[in-house]
């Protein structure tokens with residue numbers, strides 16, 4: 001791999017290790033200077049005034065969206081932002097994936113580096129390397145700076161151009177549904193008529209976007225642009241890619257199936273076929289460090305052939321790790337163990353304090369035994385399980401490389417392919433089809449490496465490599481196992497004096513970056529994603545400490561929708577419920593009191609509680625109601641869950657949420673994301689765990705890693721609190737409060753406190 | 763050679779008789795609207811109609827559909843006795859803006875069409891029993907709205 005690629009990936013990695021997020025300034029789009037002068041390719045008569053959209057001669061607006069849509073609706077959302085500024089008729093708006101260009105870099109996801117001191121540097125890094133990336137719930141916030149201001153600037157020059165042509169003052173002109181109008185004279189013409197003139201004018205440096213009061217499209221939920229094709233079944237996902245010259249199955253596309261060694265870590269040492277050779281359907285065998293791929297004319301045949309191969313695993317890195325062993329070592333680390341000999345799977349932990357105030361040590365020492373309260377929690381490894389299994393299609397022909405892959409960072413895909421195939425980046429075309437779910441899973445590059453390795457042996461024929469669901473579940477980069485010890489002390493008046501959150505787990509960012517490029521597997525700055533949702537709480541205490549013991553695991557881990565917030569909210573919001581119980585306080589009133597300095601959080605909590613009628617009686621025996629509050633990605637969600645427990649079986653009946661994401665630009669989609677996130681959180685809490693035994697994952701498909709069904713899905717109500725605060729993310733924020741609100745509801749129903757996921761009542 | 767009809771057109775497929783219908787549709791016939799999700803009949807992404815019944819094509823050997831009528835998402839609303847119902851389902855799905863990533867949706871829409879074609883007034887319980895497909899994005903709340911609307915539209919006889 002090229003040195004420069006290593007360096008660039010290192011910069012990306014260092015930034016990703018951050019995770020805290022910052023909102024881009026109003027001039028964000030101009031920070032890119034030269035890059036902002038980029039114009040996408042246009043057809044005859046079309047004009048692109050900015051990198052992000054063009055106008056067609058028949059007055060249509062085509063928006064180029066540089067983010068990837070994995071179901072969160074970003075393609076349509078970003079088009080909506082542009083259409084609003086240009087006052088376009090939604091029926092005349094379409095959106096396309098943008099190509100790769102530094103103008104489209106996601107400066108927020110990179111600039112939001114860990115320590116605030118580094119943020120400025122990271123913004124510069126983002127400009128220099130120009131990474132297009134979708135993640136961290138940043139897309140709208142990034143576009144809010146760049147695309148929105150660019151659209152406002154374009155609007156200004158379009159109106160100027162019309163004013164000049166009509167010799168009227170620009171201030172007398174208005175745009176309605178894509179038509180420029182002069183009210184007094186009744187003159188009107190489509191915006192596109194002025195596109196060429198406007199392109200000759202300089203875009204204003206500080207355009208003024210429309211104020212929210214003037215919005216017509218934003219704040220509403222017009223039909224998402226992607227939905228009709230998805231309903232008709234014609235939306236093309238990565239797995240559906242059929243490169244154009246390969247319409248027949250004999251001359252064109254080949255398929256590859258892949259199997260990894262059974263262990264989560266180790267090397268492929270040998271492949272044994274019955275009779276010493278692969279079945280005749282296999283055209284090629286390709287071996288990687290820990291996998292075998294076979295290429296055939298049919299994926300089903302390739303997959304069936306793999307079923308006969310015996311993969312012999314071993315090597316120095318081979319692991320025999322088990323979940324039970326890890327749990328025991330995690331517990332030892334929480335008890336203070338630092339001796340690597342006693343922690344054979346983890347090594348010596350790196351202990352850090354992510355945040356502290358007051359005097360935690362004194363508060364602990366001062367508290368008598370009975371004025372202390374402590375509880376241990378744990379969450380297991382989790383798989384992402386996007387509905388579309390991982391796949392990648394690649395073609396290497398005449399020095400050019402084409403990669404079709406559902407990905408979350410096309411720039412990095414391009415670098416990778418260029419490095420692997422030893423061609424300049426310009427020779428690589430990355431095609432991003434629809435993503436059949438992402439949730440963090442499609443950051444990983446392994447499937448792309450594998451597809452490229454296969455495409456190298458097929459003489460220019462394209463190869464589509466697909467992971468079976470079994471491979472997906474057994475060889476994911478999992479949400480990590482994490483254990484926590486929560487401690488509180490009470491003062492003489494019986495109020496909470498100290499809040500201490502101690503946990504043990506791996507640095508996910510280190511694992512992700514190490515897989516992107518093994519040369520990067522070294523020392524990492526503190527991984528803030530470990531402590532997000534734990535280190536800054538809206539609740540105020542006299543003494544506070546958030547500690548993390550970072551360990552290395554022989555198991556690959558990855559970003560999983562809401563990342564650290566997902567498990568930390570479970571620890572924090574369950575523990576606060578336990579404290580309320582110990583203090584004989586109402587869990588809502590106690591939270592409310594602790595939010596004295598957090599008015600936004602308090603308003604969201606109150607909105608959820610009132611919509612849910614917190615104090616209203618439940619329908620009967622076996623019912624319980626629970627509450628949780630979590631801030632993540634600059635948005636705040638409170639959730640009230642009602643459950644009914646019948647014969648030890650939990651039925652989630654109702655989920656009432658309140659959300660403050662600053663402003664809901666598309667309220668319907670906000671509701672869909674809250675429900676979708678909550679369902680993912682509830683599914684994890686009720687059903688799933690990835691369990692390791694002897695170095696292997698026990699689960700293998702959706703029968704033993706089940707998902708929530710329609711029948712099990714509760715009724716949802718979501719209240720939107722438009723506080724007008726800076727925009728927050730939406731795609732991940734439904735996850736964190738779901739599990740603790742559910743656990744607290746089960747406690748209310750049964751008196752049983754669940755401190756480990758997945759919840760087991762018996 | 764297996765012979766059957768797909769979306770009203772005859773298909774002659776030269777594939778091993780035990781090749782699942784799912785892969786015949788996707789690889790041999792170029793009909794990629796039907797999706798692979800699990801391969802073990804657990805998720806329903808591969809749901810198609812065989813003689814009007816919803817089946818999971820990942821576990822249906824192509825030999826089993828010899829001489830039968832197969833409908834996939836590509837032809838569901840175009841052709842066959844269920845076409846009007848499928849149009850109503852799709853219209854309701856669009857009105858309620860059900861899909862997120864969309865990957866599971868062809869399977870759900872096909873299963874919902876099969877149900878409503880056979881039972882114009884299903885109860886909530888009947889719906890839940892028929893739609894055991896899985897959606898990782900959690901589109902179920904919007905789907906409930908769409909299903910109610912689809913029932914309404916089918917009863918009124920509008921697609």
Ligand code: FES
Pocket residue numbers: 797798799800801802803804805806807808809818819820821
């Ligand atoms: S792919 Fe057939 S049921 Fe999942």
Ligand code: FES
Pocket residue numbers: 071387436437861862863864865866867896897898899900901
């Ligand atoms: S919409 Fe994504 S899996 Fe259902």
